[in-house]
Amino acid sequence: MTIGLPFPEVLRAARSGADWAWERLVASIAAPLRGYVAAQGAVDPDELVGQVLLQLVQGIERFEGDEAGFRSWVFVIAHHRVIDERRRQRRQTALQARQAPAADAPPADAGLDASATIDWPQRLRVLSEDQRHVILLRVVAGLSAEEVARILGKRVGTIRVLQHRGLARLRAELGAGVTR
Amino acid sequence: MTLFDGDGGEMGKDHGIDADQADQLLSGRVPAGRDDLAPLASDLASLSAAYVREVDPIDARLWAARAVAQARLTPSDKGDLAATPASNADRPARQASGLPKRRTAVLESILAFLTTTAGKVVAAGALVAATTTGGLAATGNLPGQDDGPERVITQSVPVDDDTVDVADADTTELEDQAELDDQGEDCDAPDVAEADDDADEVEADEVEADDDADDQGCDPAAVAPTAVVTPEVEAPEVESEDLESDDDTDEVEADDDHEVEAPEVESEDEHDATDDHADEPDDSSDDSGSESESD
Numbered sequence: 113m114t115i116g117l118p119f120p121e122v123l124r125a126a127r128s129g130a131d132w133a134w135e136r137l138v139a140s141i142a143a144p145l146r147g148y149v150a151a152q153g154a155v156d157p158d159e160l161v162g163q164v165l166l167q168l169v170q171g172i173e174r175f176e177g178d179e180a181g182f183r184s185w186v187f188v189i190a191h192h193r194v195i196d197e198r199r200r201q202r203r204q205t206a207l208q209a210r211q212a213p214a215a216d217a218p219p220a221d222a223g224l225d226a227s228a229t230i231d232w233p234q235r236l237r238v239l240s241e242d243q244r245h246v247i248l249l250r251v252v253a254g255l256s257a258e259e260v261a262r263i264l265g266k267r268v269g270t271i272r273v274l275q276h277r278g279l280a281r282l283r284a285e286l287g288a289g290v291t292r
Numbered sequence: 293m294t295l296f297d298g299d300g301g302e303m304g305k306d307h308g309i310d311a312d313q314a315d316q317l318l319s320g321r322v323p324a325g326r327d328d329l330a331p332l333a334s335d336l337a338s339l340s341a342a343y344v345r346e347v348d349p350i351d352a353r354l355w356a357a358r359a360v361a362q363a364r365l366t367p368s369d370k371g372d373l374a375a376t377p378a379s380n381a382d383r384p385a386r387q388a389s390g391l392p393k394r395r396t397a398v399l400e401s402i403l404a405f406l407t408t409t410a411g412k413v414v415a416a417g418a419l420v421a422a423t424t425t426g427g428l429a430a431t432g433n434l435p436g437q438d439d440g441p442e443r444v445i446t447q448s449v450p451v452d453d454d455t456v457d458v459a460d461a462d463t464t465e466l467e468d469q470a471e472l473d474d475q476g477e478d479c480d481a482p483d484v485a486e487a488d489d490d491a492d493e494v495e496a497d498e499v500e501a502d503d504d505a506d507d508q509g510c511d512p513a514a515v516a517p518t519a520v521v522t523p524e525v526e527a528p529e530v531e532s533e534d535l536e537s538d539d540d541t542d543e544v545e546a547d548d549d550h551e552v553e554a555p556e557v558e559s560e561d562e563h564d565a566t567d568d569h570a571d572e573p574d575d576s577s578d579d580s581g582s583e584s585e586s587d
Binding site for chain 1 (some may be wrong): 361
């Protein structure tokens with residue numbers, strides 16, 4: 113979903129606190145943002161989206177860039193929040209079980225479409241953490257390799273290697289027939 | 293983080309997917325001429341469809357409104373408000389802790405109360421109470437501070453001992469001489485003289501005092517010698533005060549019990565006057581007795 117108006121105008125209005133501008137900005141990123149945090153295994157994706165949007169509003173004065181840069185910035189925030197969420201889940205799991213979790217895979221499937229025929233949380237376990245970040249940012253968030261490189265703080269070549277290997281693993285798992 | 297993400301086992305293998313084909317797969321499309329990748333492309337498309345769902349515009353509006361409201365009202369992660377002045381040169385930054393603010397509020401409420409009339413009255417009363425208590429404590433007169441239960445009881449019980457008579461004379465002389473002048477009959481000197489007569493052991497000086505008292509009614513000068521004499525008597529001031537205003541003092545002092553102590557008292561302190569007038573007859577003592585004693 114696009115903003116529909118010139119981005120600088122919407123950004124200026126959002127900085128001044130115009131509700132309509134924020135509604136447009138949020139509507140343009142809400143779906144992929146919520147999908148990304150849900151695919152990353154957030155227990156409560158809506159709560160995590162709320163935290164991302166709050167940080168977005170608090171930092172809008174410091175943002176400089178175009179619409180693509182805005183999307184990248186939103187997912188930078190979301191990515192950091194996801195990592196914080198995962199660390200918190202690990203601490204809770206460690207306190208409960210007194211041992212490290214078996215893998216970094218998403219522990220839940222909150223936000224997953226009920227009509228999905230593939231057990232994606234299980235399917236994504238075959239990927240390493242960085243591969244999963246890249247695949248999800250590219251597939252779910254719909255970002256380019258360059259945007260993902262900025263979000264993860266890596267070079268574009270590294271991102272391409274990660275996505276290449278991730279696709280190979282998913283292809284191999286597809287042959288094994290891991291379905292729901 | 294290594295360049296290859298620690299997945300060296302896949303190095304050198306040819307998966308048959310180049311960069312362009314990977315981009316097409318990740319966008320859910322099947323690369324041209326690669327039908328073998330169609331299942332993978334379908335799976336990736338289902339991955340996107342599984343998590344990315346269209347958000348209701350109302351939900352998006354609510355999300356935006358909530359984020360804006362929270363940003364305006366809640367502090368950020370570092371404890372500062374989202375909208376803060378650029379400089380804190382005018383005053384220090386606000387503390388995140390609420391304790392000083394609450395303490396300030398309590399102090400302000402107390403000061404506001406003290407500015408009112410009721411507050412001033414309460415403060416004045418507290419000051420008087422504190423001063424009184426402090427004064428009593430400094431002099432050791434607080435109840436239970438130095439006094440035993442006996443003294444408290446003694447102060448409340450009417451006393452009619454022998455010691456009271458002498459103490460009465462003592463305090464009467466020392467504290468309220470003018471009162472004796474007015475009362476006349478309440479003077480102690482005649483009473484002491486009566487006791488002396490009954491004892492049949494009257495000395496000359498005592499007789500002088502008796503005659504002087506008889507003639508002059510209640511001469512303060514005649515009272516003085518007897519009043520000064522109280523060294524051996526235990527006479528708490530409290531007890532004498534109780535009897536000082538008692539009109540029945542004469543009756544009490546006229547008891548036979550006085551026969552014993554009155555001569556002893558006078559014999560100790562009035563030896564000078566007694567010696568001087570010991571040989572004088574009673575008649576001469578009527579004239580000069582009070583004078584010599586008053587000296």
